[in-house]
Amino acid sequence: MTDPVFGPAPERVPDPELVQLLTPEGERVHHPGFDVDFTADELCGFYRDMVLVRRLDIEATALQRHGELGLWAQLLGQEAAQIGAGRALAPQDFVFPTYREHGVAWCRGVDPVRLLALFRGVDQGSWDPAEHNFGLYTIVIGAQTLHATGYAMGVQRDGLVGTGEPERDTAVVAHFGDGASSQGDVNEAFVFAASFNAPVVFFCQNNQWAISEPFERQSRIPLYRRAHGFGFPGIRVDGNDVLATYAVTKAALQRAREGQGPILIEAYTYRMGAHTTTDDPTRYRLSDDVEHWKLKDPIARLEVYLRRNGLADDAFLADVAAQADALGERMRRECHALPDPSPHDLWDLVHAEKTAELAAQQAEYDAHAASFEEVSS
Amino acid sequence: MTTMTLAKALNAGLRKAMEADDKVVIMGEDVGTLGGVFRITDGLQKDFGDARVIDTPLAESGIVGTAVGLAMRGYRPVVEIQFDGFVYPAYDQIVCQVAKLHFRSLGRVRIPMVIRIPFGGGIGAVEHHSESPEAQFVHTPGLKVVACSNPADGYAMIQQAIHADDPVVFLEPKRLYHSAKADVDESAPAAPLWQSRVVRPGSDATLVAYGPTVSTCLDAATVAAEEGRSLEVIDLRTLSPLDLVPVHESVRRTGRLVVVHEAHVTLGLGAEIAARVTEECFHSLEAPVLRVGGFDTPYPPARIEEAFLPDLDRVLDAVDRTFGF
Ligand SMILES: Cc1ncc(C[n+]2csc(CCOP(=O)(O)OP(=O)(O)O)c2C)c(N)n1
Numbered sequence A: 001m002t003d004p005v006f007g008p009a010p011e012r013v014p015d016p017e018l019v020q021l022l023t024p025e026g027e028r029v030h031h032p033g034f035d036v037d038f039t040a041d042e043l044c045g046f047y048r049d050m051v052l053v054r055r056l057d058i059e060a061t062a063l064q065r066h067g068e069l070g071l072w073a074q075l076l077g078q079e080a081a082q083i084g085a086g087r088a089l090a091p092q093d094f095v096f097p098t099y100r101e102h103g104v105a106w107c108r109g110v111d112p113v114r115l116l117a118l119f120r121g122v123d124q125g126s127w128d129p130a131e132h133n134f135g136l137y138t139i140v141i142g143a144q145t146l147h148a149t150g151y152a153m154g155v156q157r158d159g160l161v162g163t164g165e166p167e168r169d170t171a172v173v174a175h176f177g178d179g180a181s182s183q184g185d186v187n188e189a190f191v192f193a194a195s196f197n198a199p200v201v202f203f204c205q206n207n208q209w210a211i212s213e214p215f216e217r218q219s220r221i222p223l224y225r226r227a228h229g230f231g232f233p234g235i236r237v238d239g240n241d242v243l244a245t246y247a248v249t250k251a252a253l254q255r256a257r258e259g260q261g262p263i264l265i266e267a268y269t270y271r272m273g274a275h276t277t278t279d280d281p282t283r284y285r286l287s288d289d290v291e292h293w294k295l296k297d298p299i300a301r302l303e304v305y306l307r308r309n310g311l312a313d314d315a316f317l318a319d320v321a322a323q324a325d326a327l328g329e330r331m332r333r334e335c336h337a338l339p340d341p342s343p344h345d346l347w348d349l350v351h352a353e354k355t356a357e358l359a360a361q362q363a364e365y366d367a368h369a370a371s372f373e374e375v376s377s
Numbered sequence B: 001m002t003t004m005t006l007a008k009a010l011n012a013g014l015r016k017a018m019e020a021d022d023k024v025v026i027m028g029e030d031v032g033t034l035g036g037v038f039r040i041t042d043g044l045q046k047d048f049g050d051a052r053v054i055d056t057p058l059a060e061s062g063i064v065g066t067a068v069g070l071a072m073r074g075y076r077p078v079v080e081i082q083f084d085g086f087v088y089p090a091y092d093q094i095v096c097q098v099a100k101l102h103f104r105s106l107g108r109v110r111i112p113m114v115i116r117i118p119f120g121g122g123i124g125a126v127e128h129h130s131e132s133p134e135a136q137f138v139h140t141p142g143l144k145v146v147a148c149s150n151p152a153d154g155y156a157m158i159q160q161a162i163h164a165d166d167p168v169v170f171l172e173p174k175r176l177y178h179s180a181k182a183d184v185d186e187s188a189p190a191a192p193l194w195q196s197r198v199v200r201p202g203s204d205a206t207l208v209a210y211g212p213t214v215s216t217c218l219d220a221a222t223v224a225a226e227e228g229r230s231l232e233v234i235d236l237r238t239l240s241p242l243d244l245v246p247v248h249e250s251v252r253r254t255g256r257l258v259v260v261h262e263a264h265v266t267l268g269l270g271a272e273i274a275a276r277v278t279e280e281c282f283h284s285l286e287a288p289v290l291r292v293g294g295f296d297t298p299y300p301p302a303r304i305e306e307a308f309l310p311d312l313d314r315v316l317d318a319v320d321r322t323f324g325f
């Protein structure tokens, strides 16, 4: 029932612009454009993924606090956006992440310990992008959106768009944030993708903040509407609703694979934690805001739905909790065991073909390092 | 006289410049409410308002490009680039516009802009947060480039840079922001901005540094003194224009020179200094000019950055080598 004077209660009726399939209260709602049914297995899978990824994030944050990592970029609150986007992928799709896509990395089979290695300062990304169809983390904001577009142009030239064969048709995802949407690179990526009708899905997690700057500093209109000006569709999805994020991303990827070109998805969500472990958000945002978003927690709403509909029992939930504990334990153990790199290797990594100049510098370094070993032994 | 960190000194200098001239505006990412990720602009938006301390959209090219327009309108923009590695989206604006407008306009257009860049490593950061891009700007005619190395200089130099009518790339050694405290005499007359300075006199060999490596060289000189060797240390302060008068004078006495910077050795400042000193002091040199710097590799992961950065041992090792010729 809608109140005739005050209008509908905001939480009950979704924002007309926002695709939502599961309300914050855990009620299943329907959207005409995304009439998707989910099996119990799929729903339980989403739940497990989100719980494990949240644990991954909490564990990494704790490791940073204990001095084991130099830094960590938390995803707290963005689990649904990332699991929805990650699970919607076909194996052949390729993903270009920012530095916060731990949930998508998880879906692509990148071992969380590889993420720890990067933030520990052991390496700058040690997974093989081609093995996981998941690019390296990109810290220069927005740069990867152009790479995604170019990769999609390659897919197109390889004839892997619109063949009608589900195992062959390929799409590419470009992740970025609301802050990054202001970068020239992102806007150029939009232009290129539109001009070449590239099979790329731009997936923006609008978590409302770019460090201390609120979304309003970046845009006067909802982000998804930017796409229209570039000549392709945009859509806003409840990024705290894993079902909606999954359904929307899946449809967008399919559209791209069929050759209908780029699309922009704005996953409307909230960065519950600090920007990174060096940030102090109390300096620039109100705890009221955070409390408000706590009520929209992506995991809690799915748990309510699963329980209420008898899709998950105590045994299942206990099993997921045990898996989370095991993951946390393994991350701690393997993080401590990560070996430091050897400075000697630096010169081997600069080029595909090492130059004589660099080899000489390497030899000079080795001699210098050896002189210390002699002294200390 | 106040004791303060480099971060506080820069903050105080910025405040002073804003009080002195209401055309001074600060622009950058997170410089407002947050006061910058290093808190260099802490409290300035509160006191001067958001028309003068501007949190910009996240686009470095946009920041520098709009600052050009503001400068043409009579403002004196002080632009903060959040980290050294993020200056490149603005590189085109800096190199093709900021640097050339005076020349192209037959001197009619002045761009009194300061581009502040926290630079250098040693803070255990992830990629793109520890770089030393100074040579790229020194190589660009039309830009002036300075680097401070201590709180007193930070306080004075930022005001002088803002006061200058040319664009100045202002490099701040981020690893020193919150460490070393020093006395800053706010009423003392400042040394001219375009002058280098002998920070420790010595007679056996000369060390030239700027920004973060000045303290490394001072430490090296202390250790060398214990071993009976007297090292003179010169803080360049200004990288473009270079003021090598004190360096030439020093090398004529010592005959030995080591240049130390975190930037990659190849075509770093050391290369230019070595060339000029060779031209000016050829007959005084007892040994070739040696350079200690970052390797010619990308900046490494944090766990091994200490191997990449010039340290006491590498500096003293180079000094030893100059005595081996
Ligand atoms: C080109 C560039 N400029 C500045 C930075 C520093 N920086 C890192 S993250 C960030 C905010 C990004 O916000 P957003 O795009 O919304 O992503 P979020 O961190 O919220 O996931 C900034 C300014 C950077 N990494 N790259």
Ligand SMILES: [Mg+2]
Pocket (backbone or CB within 6 Å): A177, A178, A179, A205, A206, A207, A208, A209, A210, A211
């Ligand atoms: Mg954001």
